[in-house]
Amino acid sequence: MDTPCKRILVVEDDPGLRFTLTDHLEEAEFSVVGAGDGLEAVRLLAAETFDIVVTDIRLPGKDGLEVLKEAKAKTPAPSVITITGYGSVESAVAAMKLGAEDYLTKPFSMEEFMMLLNKVLRVRALEEENRDLKKLIASQSRFEELVGKSKAMQEVFGLVSLVSDTDATVLVLGESGTGKELIAKALHRRGKRKDGPFVALNCAAIPDTLFEAELFGFEKGAFTGALRRTEGKIEQAHGGTLFLDEIAEMPLPAQAKLLRVLQERVITRIGGSENVPVDIRVVTATNKDDLKAMVAEGNFREDLFYRLNVFAVRLPPLRERLEDVPLLVDHFIEKLGGNRRVSESSLPLLMNYDFPGNVRELWNIVERASILCREGMIEPKHLPPEVSGVRVAPFEEIPDAGKILPLKEAVRRFELDHIQRALRAAGGSRTGASELLGIGRKALWERLKD
Numbered sequence: 001m002d003t004p005c006k007r008i009l010v011v012e013d014d015p016g017l018r019f020t021l022t023d024h025l026e027e028a029e030f031s032v033v034g035a036g037d038g039l040e041a042v043r044l045l046a047a048e049t050f051d052i053v054v055t056d057i058r059l060p061g062k063d064g065l066e067v068l069k070e071a072k073a074k075t076p077a078p079s080v081i082t083i084t085g086y087g088s089v090e091s092a093v094a095a096m097k098l099g100a101e102d103y104l105t106k107p108f109s110m111e112e113f114m115m116l117l118n119k120v121l122r123v124r125a126l127e128e129e130n131r132d133l134k135k136l137i138a139s140q141s142r143f144e145e146l147v148g149k150s151k152a153m154q155e156v157f158g159l160v161s162l163v164s165d166t167d168a169t170v171l172v173l174g175e176s177g178t179g180k181e182l183i184a185k186a187l188h189r190r191g192k193r194k195d196g197p198f199v200a201l202n203c204a205a206i207p208d209t210l211f212e213a214e215l216f217g218f219e220k221g222a223f224t225g226a227l228r229r230t231e232g233k234i235e236q237a238h239g240g241t242l243f244l245d246e247i248a249e250m251p252l253p254a255q256a257k258l259l260r261v262l263q264e265r266v267i268t269r270i271g272g273s274e275n276v277p278v279d280i281r282v283v284t285a286t287n288k289d290d291l292k293a294m295v296a297e298g299n300f301r302e303d304l305f306y307r308l309n310v311f312a313v314r315l316p317p318l319r320e321r322l323e324d325v326p327l328l329v330d331h332f333i334e335k336l337g338g339n340r341r342v343s344e345s346s347l348p349l350l351m352n353y354d355f356p357g358n359v360r361e362l363w364n365i366v367e368r369a370s371i372l373c374r375e376g377m378i379e380p381k382h383l384p385p386e387v388s389g390v391r392v393a394p395f396e397e398i399p400d401a402g403k404i405l406p407l408k409e410a411v412r413r414f415e416l417d418h419i420q421r422a423l424r425a426a427g428g429s430r431t432g433a434s435e436l437l438g439i440g441r442k443a444l445w446e447r448l449k450d
């Protein structure tokens with residue numbers, strides 16, 4: 001035996017047999033704890049960690065199946081060998097169904113027992129090795145908070161580590177939900193300014209009229225309501241990184257002022273005259289795949305575009321790197337902290353889906369499925385219909401679907417249903433949904449309000 005320090009819990013109410021087992025195991029240099037009934041066993045399982053549990057099925061207090069369930073609920077779970085009375089195959093089968101590794105039928109010899117134990121230990125060692133290997137692979141496909149083993153993502157990680165050391169302005173491009181914000185954070189964390197602030201501003205979330213105040217701050221009395229001097233985001237980011245998300249939504253006047261900041265590295269607060277020097281690294285992001293087209297249309301300043309686009313990092317949509325799906329699923333399950341697993345029939349469905357909402361959508365799918373699945377196994381029925389392939393019939397779900405509704409009402413219901421689907425696909429992001437629907441964010445907002 002090459003693993004002499006394994007801990008074993010022996011649960012057996014017959015003192016003679018318990019003693020014989022314990023004695024043999026100690027002789028074989030295992031660390032052994034004995035329990036005479038199920039309640040004591042459960043208490044020990046809660047308090048200590050064991051590699052192996054050997055338990056009789058018929059026990060006073062709680063029976064061996066209860067002990068088994070308790071043992072298997074632990075992470076990492078011990079391997080379990082059950083002992084059944086002569087002729088009670090049913091309980092052995094029940095135990096195997098509940099996850100027991102193997103069973104022995106009374107009466108048995110100590111040779112039989114030790115042989116079975118060694119077999120279980122060998123399997124356990126293999127499983128551990130497999131787990132370590134998986135961890136190693138996962139660690140190589142991990143980059144800050146991002147995971148991805150696809151060539152495309154590995155290239156992104158390479159680019160980001162190259163450019164993070166420099167102070168170069170980075171433009172992160174990619175569809176909604178592809179991880180642009182995580183890339184911005186990774187750039188910050190890996191860079192020289194990691195001890196400075198990381199300040200994010202979502203340009204789509206700020207009304208045009210408040211934009212400049214938000215970016216540059218203001219002096220006391222600069223406008224009605226300016227009760228005291230307030231720092232803008234740029235000043236807050238001094239010494240660190242300023243992340244301007246959805247940069248395409250920045251109004252033109254603010255663009256002109258931002259350009260000045262990038263060129264002269266000073267700001268002037270609204271209502272002030274002082275030039276305040278700022279030392280910031282700027283990272284911007286957009287899900288418009290053609291910022292250049294916006295330049296051509298006159299909606300984005302060309303000079304600013306070139307300033308921001310010093311270094312571009314393009315995040316591929318998830319449908320172009322479906323090989324990352326299993327890894328992402330594992331990563332999300334781990335983040336959710338449960339003991340969930342994905343069934344063999346669910347994974348291919350996920351890998352066949354095109355994820356219009358990208359990684360954010362996958363995250364939502366996994367989160368929802370892990371709530372729905374009670375037994376810890378994510379099955380196709382826990383996946384949304386667009387993934388599992390079960391057709392949705394929205395109108396059939398409407399109570400008075402059989403009635404002929406006035407056209408306006410029918411259209412309204414369809415629209416609502418369709419918008420909800422788009423929101424789900426975009427992982428709840430309104431910007432993402434409006435993009436999928438091909439309408440403006442404001443138009444979407446108004447429809448939702450209705």
Ligand SMILES: Nc1ncnc2c1ncn2[C@@H]1O[C@H](COP(=O)(O)OP(=O)(O)OP(=O)(O)O)[C@@H](O)[C@H]1O
Binds near residue numbers: 175176180287363
């Ligand atoms: N490679 C990845 N590994 C792990 N999690 C990821 C990865 N990419 C994205 N995520 C997760 O998916 C979600 C969306 O990511 P993020 O917010 O960075 O996307 P985004 O590109 O900024 O989207 P949007 O354009 O809608 O703002 C987040 O919960 C993020 O943690």
Ligand SMILES: [Mg+2]
Binds near residue numbers: 180181245
């Ligand atoms: Mg984002």
